[in-house]
Amino acid sequence: MIASILISVAAILLGWLFFKAWSINQYWKKRNVPHLEPTLFFGNMFDVVVKRRTQDEIIASIYAAFPKEPIVGYYHFMGPRLIVRDIQQIERVLIKDFKHFMDRVPPTDLKTNALNINLFGLTGNTWRALRTKFSPMFTTGKLRDMLNQVTSTSGELVKLLDKNLNAVDIKEQSSKFALDIIASCAFGIEPGALDREDNEFKKEAERAFKASPAAFFRAMLNISFPALAQKLKITFLRNSTTEYFSNVVRDTLNHRRESSMVRNDFVQLMVTLQKQGTLDVGKYDPNDEYLMIDNSAAVDEKIELTDDILIGQSFVFLLAGFESTSTAMTFACYHLSLNRKAQEKAREEVKKIMKDRPEVTYDCLKDMKYVDHCLKESLRLYAAVGSLVRMCVLPYTFPGTDISIEPGMRVMIPAYAIHRDSQYYADPEEFLPERWESDEKRMPCTYLPFGDGPRICIGMRFAQMEIKCFLAKMLMNYRISLHPSVELPIRLNPHSFLTKPIQKLVFNLEKLVE
Numbered sequence: 001m002i003a004s005i006l007i008s009v010a011a012i013l014l015g016w017l018f019f020k021a022w023s024i025n026q027y028w029k030k031r032n033v034p035h036l037e038p039t040l041f042f043g044n045m046f047d048v049v050v051k052r053r054t055q056d057e058i059i060a061s062i063y064a065a066f067p068k069e070p071i072v073g074y075y076h077f078m079g080p081r082l083i084v085r086d087i088q089q090i091e092r093v094l095i096k097d098f099k100h101f102m103d104r105v106p107p108t109d110l111k112t113n114a115l116n117i118n119l120f121g122l123t124g125n126t127w128r129a130l131r132t133k134f135s136p137m138f139t140t141g142k143l144r145d146m147l148n149q150v151t152s153t154s155g156e157l158v159k160l161l162d163k164n165l166n167a168v169d170i171k172e173q174s175s176k177f178a179l180d181i182i183a184s185c186a187f188g189i190e191p192g193a194l195d196r197e198d199n200e201f202k203k204e205a206e207r208a209f210k211a212s213p214a215a216f217f218r219a220m221l222n223i224s225f226p227a228l229a230q231k232l233k234i235t236f237l238r239n240s241t242t243e244y245f246s247n248v249v250r251d252t253l254n255h256r257r258e259s260s261m262v263r264n265d266f267v268q269l270m271v272t273l274q275k276q277g278t279l280d281v282g283k284y285d286p287n288d289e290y291l292m293i294d295n296s297a298a299v300d301e302k303i304e305l306t307d308d309i310l311i312g313q314s315f316v317f318l319l320a321g322f323e324s325t326s327t328a329m330t331f332a333c334y335h336l337s338l339n340r341k342a343q344e345k346a347r348e349e350v351k352k353i354m355k356d357r358p359e360v361t362y363d364c365l366k367d368m369k370y371v372d373h374c375l376k377e378s379l380r381l382y383a384a385v386g387s388l389v390r391m392c393v394l395p396y397t398f399p400g401t402d403i404s405i406e407p408g409m410r411v412m413i414p415a416y417a418i419h420r421d422s423q424y425y426a427d428p429e430e431f432l433p434e435r436w437e438s439d440e441k442r443m444p445c446t447y448l449p450f451g452d453g454p455r456i457c458i459g460m461r462f463a464q465m466e467i468k469c470f471l472a473k474m475l476m477n478y479r480i481s482l483h484p485s486v487e488l489p490i491r492l493n494p495h496s497f498l499t500k501p502i503q504k505l506v507f508n509l510e511k512l513v514e
């Protein structure tokens with residue numbers, strides 16, 4: 001008797017679950033929005049789970065399936081979302097109608113975790129107030145001051161690489177380089193300190209970013225079902241990781257305040273910001289304009305810069321700037337190794353600019369135009385973030401369409417697909433740095449490795465400076481070729497949050513002597 005009641009209850013529950021999943025899958029059909037047929041529970045993301053394709057590759061195939069549609073629907077597991085295909089509509093979402101699409105995620109509980117108070121995840125006016133405070137940290141003047149930390153770390157990198165030139169795992173080496181720079185600039189740790197294998201900071205960072213089924217599950221839950229993740233108290237990172245990094249920044253902040261020590265890094269700028277309430281922008285530079293967001297719609301939100309807020313920002317610089325930068329360095333080496341002519345041309349440029357100069361300066365990097373084009377082209381083909389996300393925060397009707405959305409709807413900008421669309425790039429699959437030589441302006445919002453609009457990557461130029469410095473050192477010191485063991489074409493890892501190859505990219509380095 002009890003068994004049959006239990007079986008009936010289970011059957012009803014199961015039936016309800018299937019009905020719920022089925023009715024979610026009717027969302028776009030009911031609204032007459034074009035979409036591909038989803039599967040129950042997985043929506044259009046089944047291939048991600050079985051590691052067949054990445055989220056961005058799936059989005060690109062949906063993008064390709066509707067060449068005439070400005071906007072299409074899809075299902076991110078059990079969440080209906082939109083993909084904006086049309087460039088003018090994308091420009092509206094990212095820039096012109098930004099006030100409707102200000103956030104990426106729903107507001108989080110800022111009290112439970114200091115690291116939640118960071119620029120990437122913050123919402124609404126709190127984000128805006130903080131972004132305005134932190135933007136001056138990334139102006140040309142401040143980056144120039146920080147270059148020293150980058151160049152001294154790049155010297156260490158060459159010493160490290162010289163020890164073994166065969167089958168070099170560039171991702172591993174560039175990760176050490178990027179981590180050392182972030183540790184030095186955002187956590188106030190001396191450059192080179194991470195060279196020791198037993199370094200605690202390095203161990204913790206490696207643990208935090210290690211790809212594992214548990215990490216994939218935590219990331220998926222937080223991205224796809226943030227409300228559920230909050231309820232279950234499952235965060236992106238383990239509590240021990242949060243505690244460790246919070247303590248490092250807290251100790252550094254206290255030390256800087258108590259001692260007379262001054263260093264050119266983000267920690268110092270944060271201490272000044274906390275003391276004065278603002279940062280001096282310094283000399284006007286047109287390159288800084290991208291940081292000066294339109295604040296006309298901002299409510300004058302007063303934000304007290306507590307230590308927790310500063311900790312959150314140091315941490316997001318690590319979270320947003322470590323893996324993305326080292327992956328971009330690896331992909332740039334990959335493209336240069338397969339395109340020998342481009343590699344030689346880039347090397348000639350670097351050698352010419354660096355002739356009779358002991359060290360790379362900010363102006364040297366600025367003059368390396370071809371290296372810049374190689375980096376731009378590499379990021380076009382493999383942008384670390386292949387799909388930008390915005391959440392609708394005010395009801396919106398896409399102009400010229402019947403598609404209306406309500407707050408809470410996620411809208412995806414398919415950067416990976418746009419970067420490979422022959423409408424915007426001739427021979428889109430080819431690595432052609434020369435395409436960036438012509439000065440004529442590209443259509444807005446067709447090049448998005450750092451996003452666009454008021455929420456564009458705040459660290460864009462810091463990252464470009466760091467990667468160009470890395471490439472300049474690599475080109476001056478080594479001829480780079482792909483190790484014959486690397487299977488081509490490369491495949492992307494569907495279980496990685498960022499665009500990353502599934503196979504290890506290893507290289508042979510030939511030492512160049514002057």
Ligand code: HEM
Pocket residue numbers: 119120121131316317318320321322324325328383384385388389448449450451452453454455456457458459460462463
């Ligand atoms: C190659 C390296 C990097 C790439 C490809 C990259 C890419 C991106 C992208 C695509 C976004 C989202 C933009 C949008 O939604 O429109 C973003 C946001 C962000 N990035 Fe980066 N990033 C890189 C390096 C860095 C570095 C080095 C830092 C810090 C030092 C950083 C800090 C941030 C922050 C704080 C945000 C959130 C900005 C906001 O919402 O106001 N990133 N990045």
